[in-house]
Each structure stands twice: as structure tokens, then as C-alpha cells.
Amino acid sequence: YVNYFERTLIDFGFETPGIVYVNKDWQVNVNPNHIKNIRVWFELIEYSHSGMEKLLSALIVNLRLGGIFISDTDLFQREITKILNSNIAPYYKKVKQLTRIFPVYFHEIGAEGEIRNVTTNMDEVNGRQDRLVHFLRKQVHTESNNTLIDLTYRIFKFWYNGNVDALEPILPHDVFKSIDLESEYFTVVHSLVNQLIKDSELSFDQLLELDNDHFESLLKKLPGEHEKDIHRLTCIHALYALLKEKYSFETLNIVSILRRYAFIEATEIDRFEEAMQKEDFDEALKLIYSFMERLKKIIFNPEHSQSWENIYHKRHIAIGIPSMYGTYRESKFEALGLTFRLEKIATRLMEKIVDNINLDYISAKTLNRVYQVLEFFRYGLELDGVSNQGFNSNLDMLRYSLASRSFSLHQHINIFQFIAENVKITIDNYFLLSYEYPLKIVIPQLYERDIRGTEKEKDQLITRKSEEFFRDIISAAFLIQPLDNLVSRILNSLRNMVDKYPAELISDVMSYNSDLVISPLYKATLQVDNQIFLGSKAFFLKKLSLAHIAVPPGFVLTTEVFRRRYAISNHHEIKKEFDNLIRRNLRKLEKVTGRQFGNPSNPLLLSVRSGTAISMPGAMDTFLNVGMNDQLVEGLSKQPNYAWTSWD
Numbered sequence: 001y002v003n004y005f006e007r008t009l010i011d012f013g014f015e016t017p018g019i020v021y022v023n024k025d026w027q028v029n030v031n032p033n034h035i036k037n038i039r040v041w042f043e044l045i046e047y048s049h050s051g052m053e054k055l056l057s058a059l060i061v062n063l064r065l066g067g068i069f070i071s072d073t074d075l076f077q078r079e080i081t082k083i084l085n086s087n088i089a090p091y092y093k094k095v096k097q098l099t100r101i102f103p104v105y106f107h108e109i110g111a112e113g114e115i116r117n118v119t120t121n122m123d124e125v126n127g128r129q130d131r132l133v134h135f136l137r138k139q140v141h142t143e144s145n146n147t148l149i150d151l152t153y154r155i156f157k158f159w160y161n162g163n164v165d166a167l168e169p170i171l172p173h174d175v176f177k178s179i180d181l182e183s184e185y186f187t188v189v190h191s192l193v194n195q196l197i198k199d200s201e202l203s204f205d206q207l208l209e210l211d212n213d214h215f216e217s218l219l220k221k222l223p224g225e226h227e228k229d230i231h232r233l234t235c236i237h238a239l240y241a242l243l244k245e246k247y248s249f250e251t252l253n254i255v256s257i258l259r260r261y262a263f264i265e266a267t268e269i270d271r272f273e274e275a276m277q278k279e280d281f282d283e284a285l286k287l288i289y290s291f292m293e294r295l296k297k298i299i300f301n302p303e304h305s306q307s308w309e310n311i312y313h314k315r316h317i318a319i320g321i322p323s324m325y326g327t328y329r330e331s332k333f334e335a336l337g338l339t340f341r342l343e344k345i346a347t348r349l350m351e352k353i354v355d356n357i358n359l360d361y362i363s364a365k366t367l368n369r370v371y372q373v374l375e376f377f378r379y380g381l382e383l384d385g386v387s388n389q390g391f392n393s394n395l396d397m398l399r400y401s402l403a404s405r406s407f408s409l410h411q412h413i414n415i416f417q418f419i420a421e422n423v424k425i426t427i428d429n430y431f432l433l434s435y436e437y438p439l440k441i442v443i444p445q446l447y448e449r450d451i452r453g454t455e456k457e458k459d460q461l462i463t464r465k466s467e468e469f470f471r472d473i474i475s476a477a478f479l480i481q482p483l484d485n486l487v488s489r490i491l492n493s494l495r496n497m498v499d500k501y502p503a504e505l506i507s508d509v510m511s512y513n514s515d516l517v518i519s520p521l522y523k524a525t526l527q528v529d530n531q532i533f534l535g536s537k538a539f540f541l542k543k544l545s546l547a548h549i550a551v552p553p554g555f556v557l558t559t560e561v562f563r564r565r566y567a568i569s570n571h572h573e574i575k576k577e578f579d580n581l582i583r584r585n586l587r588k589l590e591k592v593t594g595r596q597f598g599n600p601s602n603p604l605l606l607s608v609r610s611g612t613a614i615s616m617p618g619a620m621d622t623f624l625n626v627g628m629n630d631q632l633v634e635g636l637s638k639q640p641n642y643a644w645t646s647w648d
Helices: 002-012 032-047 053-066 077-084 089-099 113-124 131-142 147-161 173-177 184-200 204-208 212-219 224-247 254-258 266-277 281-299 331-355 364-383 389-401 409-446 455-476 480-500 503-510 531-546 559-563 565-570 572-593 630-637 643-647
Strands: 308-316 321-329 518-520 555-557 606-608 623-626
Touching: 002 053, 002 409, 032 053, 032 077, 053 089, 053 409, 053 455, 077 089, 077 331, 113 131, 113 224, 131 147, 131 173, 147 184, 147 204, 147 224, 184 204, 184 212, 184 224, 212 224, 254 266, 254 331, 266 281, 281 331, 281 364, 331 364, 331 480, 364 389, 364 409, 364 480, 389 409, 409 455, 409 480, 455 480, 480 503, 503 565, 518 531, 518 572, 531 555, 531 559, 555 572, 559 565, 565 572, 630 643
Parallel strands: none
Antiparallel strands: 308 321, 518 555, 606 623
């Protein structure tokens, strides 16, 4: 009966928000049945003990394809709390896919705090005479909803390019007609925005996304006589960032957001902040995951949570629009909202971690690192309610393979082919298959006007819109796309090695470890800090240096370079990486010495000496004054006390 009821209800159709616009009274017009329809379907999902997964899927399809409009005054936070207090465990991932869509994860209802302050200041600085800015202020104060992000963006961009036509669809007629490209409220700020773009060499969107400190530093370079307009720029830039933080999962400062909640200990937040400052992305990700695990326990708590509300209503006399202000607090709702924000941070951290893996070639070191990263993916996906037993088994197989030196490259290719298939199955099970039925029903309902003629054209429309939907939902999914991309890149690299290189070279590459080829004298590198890798001369010099005895700074090309010379000489990507390692260590020497390799006026000259574990006098040459050439001699000879020395 439930299955029949679900199908019938989906066939019945769904109320979209329709065309959302602001009328002549500055009020937002939207289909009032849209929010009612959402609430009815929510209630059915909440009270269904068997779980109406088809209805869940159909609601996601309708909202993603047909649009969504939620106002602060709808207090939709209550609906999120209700569904989290229902039996969500069997279909947690699908509930997350649904609840992620709603722009409601904030405490302050209406325009409160900083949002209210910046809009008021931006309007009052010109005595409320700029009608466009006054309209923006009133919309923020009375019609609080996520469309304000787009309104703010378009006004800021209008100040940049003067394109009035882009504003017409979102403004009441009287406000649009009041815009004057010759007025003082446009000409000065238009000039200033373009000056910012020119000075910073950024695009408009890049300028908009700058953090407040960077943006403020650019504003300080503008002419001081335009104080009012500079203040307006400060306000609109801050407003855009604040609205994005309120209505989306973008965060100005995740540390400050974490400190607003009692879920996480202050000491743990301090550890996360320290890890981020040190760019220890592994440690930062582990801490994020630990926070997410704690929040998941709160969400899954079987006890019903109670909300705390402090809401009051107000009618704006000037324009007669009722509005709502206040606060909504509830632990499960807050835990879910914070989880979504942390997922954003975790995704960025994972991208940085993956970017630091050199996949131009694959070695045992690479595979060990890849295994660690795939474990990060597995844990993150399981926190999100996504698991695949085959993926876990093949990950175990990869771990066992790393302990065997006889495991071939072809066998590793097989493992990653299995993992790639596991990822595909995961995508099918969690993101594709359950949407096939509702897409076939909902797309014709939403795009009825676009369906003309044959059944074939209808099928083509369904296919096209379904592909768009699937792309969007996979790109929005936590970690799935980065995982799929990583596995594909690994497979490509492994196959390229098999196709391009002989077995002997592949064997040498697989045992190559770039961490063992260079060791700075001034920094401990535990893996190679011994006489076998450094040779006796460098080993004892390094001991002196680490004991803070004066030793000229330098670095050692270890004996591993000799042992791996076949791989370094014959594999293009390893040779390129090795050369880059030398350049990177040269840059560090330049920083330590305050000199520059190849700079005639301030040259860094090197002494290149050989060494072995056992003394072998005369076995290798010594090169002095490496970096010297005729041009440097000319430049150096002009410096005091260097005339004879440079030519010698």
C-alpha cells in the first residue's frame, strides 16, 4: 500500500515556487503552495516507519529541478528538526541529500547582527538617497531569504560594469527607473571598483571572493577623498560574504564558527587551527573527521531533541511589510548544519592532500601514500552514510600488496580496476538508481511546455535533464567525485608506465623513494641521517650543524641517487622531479644565506664535495665556486675587496 501511495502521490505532481519576483510594494511574490507542499511531503516522510524512499527521491528531484524558495519567516528549521527526530537511520544518506538543499542552517532569523549593521551603514552614509541601496537594505531587513545573495552580487557587479539591464528582472519598476548612470551614487563607486580591478589585476569575481583583510588592504590604496563610497564598497563586500555564510555552507572562518558551539572542546579547535597554520593537512583532516563523528552521534541520538526559540514579529511602517526576528536553537539541527560546513572544509583538505601526491609516476612510496589517502576517503564516506564492502576488501588487498616486493605492476593495475568498479557501483547505488523512476515522472511534469511532438522527443528531454540532474548531485556529493578522479588518475599513470617503459626500469622505479635522495645539513631527516646515506664527511658536518655549531648551510645528494641513477636518468618524470628537488633546496639556501644563485650583484656560490661511508681519497672530484661565470665575475669584481678575489 505504501508503494502504491508513493507512486500515486508522485504522479499527482508538485508545487514549484514559480516565478519569484518583487512587486511594486517591494514584497516578494512566490507560489504560496510551494512551502505547503514541501511540508506535507516532509510530514509523510517523518511518520513513515518503513521509509518512503521513493517520495524522498521525488522530493529531491522536484527541488533540484523545479527550484526552491524558503524565507526566514517560514521557520523551516522546525521541519529539519522534525525529520531528524524521526527514524532516519535506514536512509540517512538520502535524508542528507534532501536536507542539504535547504538554505536554513543559521540561528538568527531575519536581518540581525552584522548583516543588519552593514546594510544600515551602506544606506545611511548617503542619507538613504540612493534608492537602489535603500531597496537592498529593505529587502535584507524584511524579506530575508537566500535570493539576497544574487541581489547583492548583481548590485555590486552593476557598480563595476554599469549594466543596468542585468538589474531589471530583480527590481521593482520604480527602483529600476530611479537608476541614473550620471548620478553621484554611481559614477564615483563605478570608478573606484574599476580602479580596484586594475590595481589588483583580479577579475570581478576574484575581487568579490577576497577575504575582508585583503579587500581592506586594497581599499586603503584608493583616493582618500572618496571616503563615503569606499565605505559603501566595504559594506557591500562584507554583506555578500555574510549572506553566503548564512545561506550556504561557505565559511569566512571555520575556526570562529566552531567556537560558537559547545559540541567541540576548545583545545581540539586550537589543535585544528595549529594544524592548518602549519599546513599539516593530514592532521587537520583527522580532526575534522573526529568532529564529524561526534556530530553524527548527536544526530543519531534516539531521544527527541527540543528546540529553543526566541522569535518576535515586526511590521515595517514605511513599506508595510511584516518581518520576523529572533533565534532558533536545537542540537540535532545545529549538528547537521555544522556537519555540512565541515564537509566543505574536509573536501578542500582532501583536494590539497591529493594535489601533493606526484602521480606522474608510481613507486612503492606513491602506493603507500595512495593507500593512506584512500583510507581517508573510506572513513569520510562512511561518516556520510556511504559504504561498499567490495571497496573495503580491495583496499585491504592493496594494503597486503604493499608488504610484498614481488607484487607486480600488472597486479596493482588489477586492484585499482577493482577499486574503480567499486566506486562506480557506489555511485549507482547511492546517487543514480533510486532517482531513475522519479525522474521519468517529474521531468515531464516540470517541462510540460518543452514537450512537443513525438514520444522520442519526450524521451530525449528526460535523458538530457536526467544527465544534468545526475551531474549536479554527484558534484555536490561529499568526496565521491574527488575519489573517482583520483582512482582514474592512478590507473592512467600505471598503464602509461607499462606501455612506455621496460620491465627493468619499472622495477627500479617501483622501489624509488624521492624522500631518500636529498638531505639538508640544517634539518634532521631521520630516514637518511646515517653514514650509509650521507657519507662520513656530510654525516659529521650535519651532526655539528644540528648541534648549532657554525657550519655553512648546504644539502646532501645522498648515496641513494647513485643506487637509483638508472631510474633518475631514464624516467623523464623522475628526472624532472629530482631537478625540481635540487632547485627547491637551492631556493632554501638562498633564503638562509640572503644570497641568490646566478645574481651578479649578490651571488650564492656553492662548493660541491664528495663523500662515502668509508674514506676513499681522490675517488671523486671536488667542484668549487659552482655558480660562477664571466658575468658574475664582472659584477663581483666591482664590489669592495672583491676585485682580485673574483678573478682568482
